[in-house]
Amino acid sequence: MSTDWRLFRGDAEPHPVTAWPKPPPWRTFTGGGERTGGGAAGTADREAEDLKRNWRYVIADADRDIVNAALHLHRPLLVTGAPGTGKSTLARALARELGLGEVLHWPVNSRSTLAEGLYRYDAVGRLRDASLSRGHDQAAGSADAPAEPDIGDYLRLGPLGTALLPRSLPRVLLIDELDKGDVDLPNDLLTVFEEGTYEIPELARLKDPLPRVRVTGPDDERVGVPKGRVTCQVFPVVVITSNGERDFPPAFLRRCVRLDLAQPDEVQLRAIVDMHLGPATTARAEGLIAEFLRLRDSGTRELATDQLLNAVHLRVSGGVTDFERLREAVFRSLGDV
Numbered sequence: 001m002s003t004d005w006r007l008f009r010g011d012a013e014p015h016p017v018t019a020w021p022k023p024p025p026w027r028t029f030t031g032g033g034e035r036t037g038g039g040a041a042g043t044a045d046r047e048a049e050d051l052k053r054n055w056r057y058v059i060a061d062a063d064r065d066i067v068n069a070a071l072h073l074h075r076p077l078l079v080t081g082a083p084g085t086g087k088s089t090l091a092r093a094l095a096r097e098l099g100l101g102e103v104l105h106w107p108v109n110s111r112s113t114l115a116e117g118l119y120r121y122d123a124v125g126r127l128r129d130a131s132l133s134r135g136h137d138q139a140a141g142s143a144d145a146p147a148e149p150d151i152g153d154y155l156r157l158g159p160l161g162t163a164l165l166p167r168s169l170p171r172v173l174l175i176d177e178l179d180k181g182d183v184d185l186p187n188d189l190l191t192v193f194e195e196g197t198y199e200i201p202e203l204a205r206l207k208d209p210l211p212r213v214r215v216t217g218p219d220d221e222r223v224g225v226p227k228g229r230v231t232c233q234v235f236p237v238v239v240i241t242s243n244g245e246r247d248f249p250p251a252f253l254r255r256c257v258r259l260d261l262a263q264p265d266e267v268q269l270r271a272i273v274d275m276h277l278g279p280a281t282t283a284r285a286e287g288l289i290a291e292f293l294r295l296r297d298s299g300t301r302e303l304a305t306d307q308l309l310n311a312v313h314l315r316v317s318g319g320v321t322d323f324e325r326l327r328e329a330v331f332r333s334l335g336d337v
Helices: 039-053 061-073 087-098 114-118 123-139 159-163 185-195 266-277 279-284 286-297 305-316
Strands: 077-081 104-107 119-121 155-157 172-176 197-199 212-214 222-224 229-231 237-242 257-261
Touching (some): 061 257, 087 172, 087 237, 104 159, 114 119, 114 159, 114 185, 155 212, 159 172, 185 197, 266 279, 266 286, 266 305, 286 305
Parallel strands (some): 077 257, 104 172
Antiparallel strands (some): 119 155, 212 222
């Protein structure tokens, strides 16, 4: 049996894979077939599940209190920090720990608009289906007026629009990398954040007092929107991340609670490695942790915490037999182009 860890050899010869490498715990997913409890695969599954159950968000006490202040004030939490400091993960930690369901994720880019975050209406699709329905009825010789397609089939609430639905407990909304959006987007969000309500004009014009529309989520849930207006009962837990690429207007900043996440220190790094890979792995990773801190804190390289996790996994998982040849690749500076 070959002990070469290289799945891809680059020799143009077929090498069918019979077993796929075990992923790091943070790269496991829930899809697939049934799991078995026996054998090496079952043991690996149980280890991964144990690590998931013990998962926690490593955060300084002062930062934790700022998060709690935002929750009590029902204000958005604006989180800034270098890549890899856990800005996006904070939203998932809040949802998990507080039992608030799946995180609603709005990744912002230069084309993002407030309307996109609130809802999408497929007017073209509805017009097409109405035309097809009329053509079908005419071909069938029906004298009855064709029914208009249900507008709720063509309108879906976006992540922000879904987060503002009236509920007794809030949803967690992650607005990711707001600084990549249009310069006017923060100001556009102000009214919605202050009033907790928005109108869907396409529904407000209907005679139906309670049209039902689809919302963001895996189960394609449909909810009623009275008179085309959505008003929250409890303000959602809004986590806005920024890489600090540009400044936000003062009017927007004063409506947020601001949290600047620093790079994790040595104690926090050990806790992060311990949480993801287990105490036994942390004990074997002391050299890599020390090297990571030396490179990062000296300013020699711009590094993110997940690069350390990647390095530790490759080093101690047993799959890679010559990690030293990969050291420079996994510890490559984020500033390198």
